[in-house]
Amino acid sequence: MNAYYGMTQYIIDANSINVYNVGIMADILGGFEQAVLLTLMKLGPNAYGRAIIKEAAVSLKRDVAAGAVYATLDRLENKGLISSSLTSGTPVRDGRARRYFKLTAAGIRALNESKTTLENLWRNAAWPVGGKA
Amino acid sequence: MTLHFSKRFGKKGCACDDRPPLWAESLLIGFLPPRGREAISGDLLEEYREERLPTLGRMRANFWYFRQVTSIVSLQRFQGGPMKGVLLCLCFFSLAALAWLGIMETVLHHPGFVFRIAVDLLLATQSLLTILFLILRGRSGMKIPVAIGGGWIVAFGISTIVSILRAAHFEGYILVIGFALILQGALTVFVAALSVDRPASPGHIDIG
Numbered sequence: 001m002n003a004y005y006g007m008t009q010y011i012i013d014a015n016s017i018n019v020y021n022v023g024i025m026a027d028i029l030g031g032f033e034q035a036v037l038l039t040l041m042k043l044g045p046n047a048y049g050r051a052i053i054k055e056a057a058v059s060l061k062r063d064v065a066a067g068a069v070y071a072t073l074d075r076l077e078n079k080g081l082i083s084s085s086l087t088s089g090t091p092v093r094d095g096r097a098r099r100y101f102k103l104t105a106a107g108i109r110a111l112n113e114s115k116t117t118l119e120n121l122w123r124n125a126a127w128p129v130g131g132k133a
Numbered sequence: 134m135t136l137h138f139s140k141r142f143g144k145k146g147c148a149c150d151d152r153p154p155l156w157a158e159s160l161l162i163g164f165l166p167p168r169g170r171e172a173i174s175g176d177l178l179e180e181y182r183e184e185r186l187p188t189l190g191r192m193r194a195n196f197w198y199f200r201q202v203t204s205i206v207s208l209q210r211f212q213g214g215p216m217k218g219v220l221l222c223l224c225f226f227s228l229a230a231l232a233w234l235g236i237m238e239t240v241l242h243h244p245g246f247v248f249r250i251a252v253d254l255l256l257a258t259q260s261l262l263t264i265l266f267l268i269l270r271g272r273s274g275m276k277i278p279v280a281i282g283g284g285w286i287v288a289f290g291i292s293t294i295v296s297i298l299r300a301a302h303f304e305g306y307i308l309v310i311g312f313a314l315i316l317q318g319a320l321t322v323f324v325a326a327l328s329v330d331r332p333a334s335p336g337h338i339d340i341g
Binding site (some may be wrong): 068093094 | 171174175176178179182203205206
């Protein structure tokens, strides 16, 4: 059921137990964004582009396109959820710098909120989802 | 941040055996915005040398490298890479040149000037469409019309150059405009072909 209060749209679930603010839900992290943030958390101080791509591929159990990872990192940094810094390069990179990423406080908060919201959404749903498409 | 020559091509300034193809690396560096140029190209080079080349062999490693370049270029193209600037400059050059040609045709009234003005207007419309496409970052389902228009501009540019080379009076400015149109059209097709259709708001989740 949809409900409006002022300019804000809310969704109230069938049992009127949970109320979701659509404005906040629209900011939920995408699945791939969550995967990248969790990868950063796992890698800690070693989170730079190549390591993130490899670790994300292991976590997601599939090949990950480098372009998708870099675009996601850019987007997350623009949102203020991660920060980055350049370090000096190594000979194998012809001296090109590495960019290391780390979660910001806002990033950690966003990850926690995303998990809570998704858990709330699924709380009263039967799993696996059945019925006719 | 500019990549120094020694960083791009090795200390001796040559393409060495453990390097990805020079053209692919140049394509990557050319398309990346300055901020990510050094780190991203370095990441790919590191992976290529340490992992892909020893395990896959040169041909498959080069194919892997090209696939990565394609994925990066297609997603980062609109984030300030120099190609966007080049295409925008070409579009504005075309608009200025077409406006000048249109004014000259209107003033001089040579035979067939109405048809030529109509062609000028079509070319100008396509240039404006490309500018809009770049500003909207590939949204609004403009991909196919922009790509078709780009192909038409390439064909028109080639026919212009051929006709001016066969003409009795050689006019250098037409040759310059023809080459600019070919480059603009080719870049437009390339940009449209690599663009990914995006929703109006990437963060939006449709729950209605």
